[in-house]
Amino acid sequence: MIDVIIVGGGPAGLTAASYLRRFHRSCVVLDAGHSRARWIPESNNCPGFPQGVSGEALLRRLRDQAAAVDVAIEQATVDRIVHGGDGFEVLAGERRWQARRLILATGVTDRLPDDAWVEPAVASGALRLCSICDAYEASDLAIGVYGPSAAIGAHALFLRAYSSAVHALPTDDGDGGAAGEEARTVGVEWLPGGGRLAFDGRRCTYSPPGQAAVGFDTVYAYLGCDTSAAIAAAAGVELTEDGEIIVDADQQTRLPGLYAIGDIVSGLNQISVAVGYAAIAATHAHNALPFVARAPV
Numbered sequence: 001m002i003d004v005i006i007v008g009g010g011p012a013g014l015t016a017a018s019y020l021r022r023f024h025r026s027c028v029v030l031d032a033g034h035s036r037a038r039w040i041p042e043s044n045n046c047p048g049f050p051q052g053v054s055g056e057a058l059l060r061r062l063r064d065q066a067a068a069v070d071v072a073i074e075q076a077t078v079d080r081i082v083h084g085g086d087g088f089e090v091l092a093g094e095r096r097w098q099a100r101r102l103i104l105a106t107g108v109t110d111r112l113p114d115d116a117w118v119e120p121a122v123a124s125g126a127l128r129l130c131s132i133c134d135a136y137e138a139s140d141l142a143i144g145v146y147g148p149s150a151a152i153g154a155h156a157l158f159l160r161a162y163s164s165a166v167h168a169l170p171t172d173d174g175d176g177g178a179a180g181e182e183a184r185t186v187g188v189e190w191l192p193g194g195g196r197l198a199f200d201g202r203r204c205t206y207s208p209p210g211q212a213a214v215g216f217d218t219v220y221a222y223l224g225c226d227t228s229a230a231i232a233a234a235a236g237v238e239l240t241e242d243g244e245i246i247v248d249a250d251q252q253t254r255l256p257g258l259y260a261i262g263d264i265v266s267g268l269n270q271i272s273v274a275v276g277y278a279a280i281a282a283t284h285a286h287n288a289l290p291f292v293a294r295a296p297v
């Protein structure tokens with residue numbers, strides 16, 4: 001019986017694991033290995049990195065920090081959680097683990113254009129996914145905002161505070177409703193919808209139907225996210241309409257002893273928030289576990 005199993009080895013899960021081992025608790029991280037953070041070419045809002053840090057480098061550091069306190073990280077895709085008795089059983093295919101407490105840190109997956117160029121475009125900063133993360137770096141650039149008309153008006157408005165050249169690139173013919181109107185009022189150019197987004201190796205371009213391609217220094221894509229909360233829902237955890245896990249102030253779900261942290265939880269999807277949730281959940285789980293007095297050395 002492990003004290004705490006953590007499902008997900010992104011910034012949230014790895015931070016929780018380091019906290020728990022530093023509380024002298026046994027824990028294991030089960031991770032499928034597809035952290036959202038691996039897409040980050042350079043984060044400049046991650047606390048403590050004044051020169052910026054890539055997502056891969058940050059994950060490496062977090063794994064090194066966890067390894068320094070002997071956190072076990074196992075490659076596994078968890079497909080079932082069973083709550084019963086005094087804890088949880090976690091299953092991945094034929095493999096199974098048992099723990100007194102469980103922390104879910106399985107994140108979300110961005111929906112992206114279904115094109116091979118997406119990965120190099122994100123790596124070069126030509127295609128971006130999160131204006132809260134990096135709009136500062138896009139200040140005064142020619143910005144495109146790509147996605148369903150109902151979603152992009154508000155994002156275009158937000159980005160207009162960073163650049164005078166913001167263009168909405170809707171995937172449909174809608175006008176964006178009130179948010180679209182507000183965006184146009186402050187100078188966002190609303191291009192005809194349903195065009196083609198492409199990448200020429202340096203910049204993203206958008207071709208409105210029947211018109212020539214327009215190039216942008218950077219394009220923000222807002223195509224939504226897919227939640228990884230199905231295993232939690234099947235175990236009886238409550239979700240929002242968007243599929244995010246509902247937790248209390250201790251990051252606990254409605255199943256006692258089952259916590260959720262990071263992007264999978266309703267709230268701001270940021271590294272600093274994910275690691276904050278991790279500290280709260282790990283500390284609460286530790287305090288809720290049976291007290292163990294330290295044996296003399």
Ligand SMILES: Cc1cc2nc3c(=O)[nH]c(=O)nc-3n(C[C@H](O)[C@H](O)[C@H](O)COP(=O)(O)OP(=O)(O)OC[C@H]3O[C@@H](n4cnc5c(N)ncnc54)[C@H](O)[C@@H]3O)c2cc1C
Nearest residue numbers: 008010011012032033034035036043078107133262263271
């Ligand atoms: C392009 C891009 C740029 C970004 N830039 C920034 C930035 O500059 N600053 C910032 O604060 N944030 C940034 N973010 C957001 C940041 O990456 C996320 O907020 C952060 O990664 C969330 O951490 P997490 O641990 O909750 O989830 P993740 O990092 O997504 O980790 C979840 C882990 O759980 C695993 N998992 C999922 N399901 C299972 C399962 N069933 N069994 C086992 N493992 C599973 C996944 O494989 C993954 O390894 C950016 C995101 C993107 C995509």
